């Protein structure tokens with residue numbers, strides 16, 4: 178596994194600019210290589226600026242939206258109209274403002290008791306997977322929590338050790354809401370590119386552990402087996418590395 182690429186930007190604004198350039202680069206590379214760009218978006222607040230950027234020039238007109246297929250790394254099990262939903266936030270911030278075909282957007286069916294199984298079936302269908310195969314996302318965007326969680330993989334929880342399923346339900350997330358559905362580590366580590374976005378001094382300790390590959394935190398276990406790992410950080414989040 179190659180060491181992670183680390184980009185340290187002055188502030189959240191320049192981190193957002195860099196993340197948008199990274200998104201465009203990944204999209205162009207994937208569409209050139211295999212005709213589509215399949216991306217898993219992060220939840221939380223850090224990527225909000227990135228999503229806004231993608232709906233604006235110079236980015237919106239250079240992304241081949243008809244070839245873009247959007248998924249999420251995790252979703253909160255709250256009503257679809259709840260603004261804390263990761264997919265609703267992305268729809269309002271950019272997906273409703275760009276010419277992506279609606280059928281290319283694959284939200285996690287978190288309202289269903291079998292939402293994880295439904296999501297797995299959707300991923301298998303879109304990627305054309307046979308049993309035992311893992312989906313190779315062209316890009317997975319991830320945030321990181323102060324405790325080192327990423328997506329909805331939280332330290333010490335069983336979901337971190339899941340080695341068979343593509344997605345699982347989490348019922349006791351320490352970050353509200355407690356119930357979530359998340360992609361599993363093997364899916365994250367099957368990606369062609371993973372990009373962590375982190376800003377603020379409160380993330381510095383977790384970022385240091387994640388960059389070092391600390392196996393005691395989920396973010397430290399994200400190491401694409403045959404892919405690139407990027408940390409896009411502002412100077413505060415990078416202050417301990």
Ligand code: 6PG
Nearest residue numbers: 220221222223320321322327328
């Ligand atoms: C979620 C996210 C979660 C998030 C981190 C960072 O649904 O909450 O998937 O993993 O990315 O907690 O959140 P912030 O970007 O808001 O700090």
